[in-house]
Amino acid sequence: MKKLINRPQDVVAESLRGFALAHSGKVRVDHDLATVYRAERPLLGTVGLVSGGGSGHEPLHAGFVGHGMLSAACCGQVFTSPVPDQVVAATQQVDAGAGVLHLVKNYTGDVMNFEMAAEIVADTADIEVATVVLDDDVAVQDSTWTAGRRGTGATVFAEKLAGAAAEEGRPLAEVAAIARHVNENARSMGMAIAPSTVPTAGKPNFTLGEDEMELGVGIHGEPGRATVPYAPAADIARQLAEPVLADLPFAGGDRALVLLNGMGATPLIELYLMYGEVAAILAGHGIEVVRPLVGNYITSLDMAGCSLTVLRADDELLRLWDAPVETPALRWGR
């Protein structure tokens, strides 16, 4: 294993140290609890937005803390959910009298730790907490016999759009409803051509032959729908887009926000190439891409591959998408 690290067990803490220095003035980092906050105090009467999860998906979530998006992000160990103490502290810190929304990706550990945190807050503080669980990954087909669909690219959309609503001063129920609406109208699918390596594990988390790729892979290297023959980008785009479009289902005339996301080790030149392929497929279905986003937004360490997220948009979501945002990883209009 060759990585730009010191000791494997120090990766999260040391990365947060650099993150705090790189974005000083914009964010504040509680290093004891591995939690990132906005540098500015929350505006009285606005809803706080707290998310978090295992580290290794950067820029998610810490890179989305800032004006118009998250109030705080709780960072777990690599691919391990944060603990309730972090979420409880973040919830208390960002509460500005209008309640706090927890945005949680649907993984067993994340759901349980956020759930325990919400129970502790309910028992000990007078803060209204709402929770929205994101589960947009269509790769998981048999949700009765599994832990359910996984939270992936829709999380980026939910954090941006709910964050914009919170910034407008909308009440907790409405901010939560927007996040829920995003989850209900977004579908994702990912793929990998090479696995990632968790620093403390020291070896790749799955294996793929030279002529293989994993279709429907999760952001922790979870198995997808199938290991299939490696194929040209045009074929990969079709294998991602068809199940995504069929699941909602999307229809001709739909407008869409589209995220073509890199898994961490795939260069932008390939992500743009893939986006071109995906855009052609969507156009072929009569779907109008109104806002595309291409780049590394929810990664899986050094996994090579990409994921596609399509969100059916309406005027309200478009307006919220265009609202100013100023975070380490997403910035416009300000």
Added chain:
Amino acid sequence: MMSAVPDPVAGTPATLGVPDLTTWLRRYAAEIVAHEQELTDLDAAIGDGDHGANMTRGMTAVVAVLDQTPFETLDALAKKVGMTLVSSVGGASGPLYGTFWLRFAKPLSGLARTDAATLGLALRAGVEGIQQRGKAEGGDKTMLDAFLPALAAYDAAVDAGAEPTAALRDAATAGRAGCAATVTMVARKGRASYLGERSAGHQDPGATSAALLLECAVS
């Protein structure tokens, strides 16, 4: 409740006291460290390979608490253990084992020692807490596949008049058998569930750490 115990002298097999629970926890911490690689390997096969490291981090934190703080009652000790695990483990194991000890504490409220029957109530409360938190059932290839048969064996032993140590020994035997039975199961909860049929053929890491916990109660 203490009056139900005929001879509440430290070390008598009729009761389990704070020193016994402390010994149990220290033994478990040592066994977790000794089995860290095994737990990691089991988890790498069907999960994400962090169970060994997470449990070691949690039980090391528990030992630090035991070293620092004397406890007068079983519930104070168990509650602190639960909170420590919740705060230090993360993942799914943190809330699950944390909830086990937090619920285990409740029936033991104010007790420095417990008889077999009350200990059974504590074990039941703990296991039911895991069930509620994880929304899993027996056969889902989780730690419950060790805990549920262990609980049944414990209750059967107590009904037959066994004292805590003997009943815990039966529980440990049943827990180990339940753990072994997870090998052929297909996972329906947690990250292993995404493997579907491919999860069969591997022993569940959570059931393995649970079987260890039960074994550490008696030997």
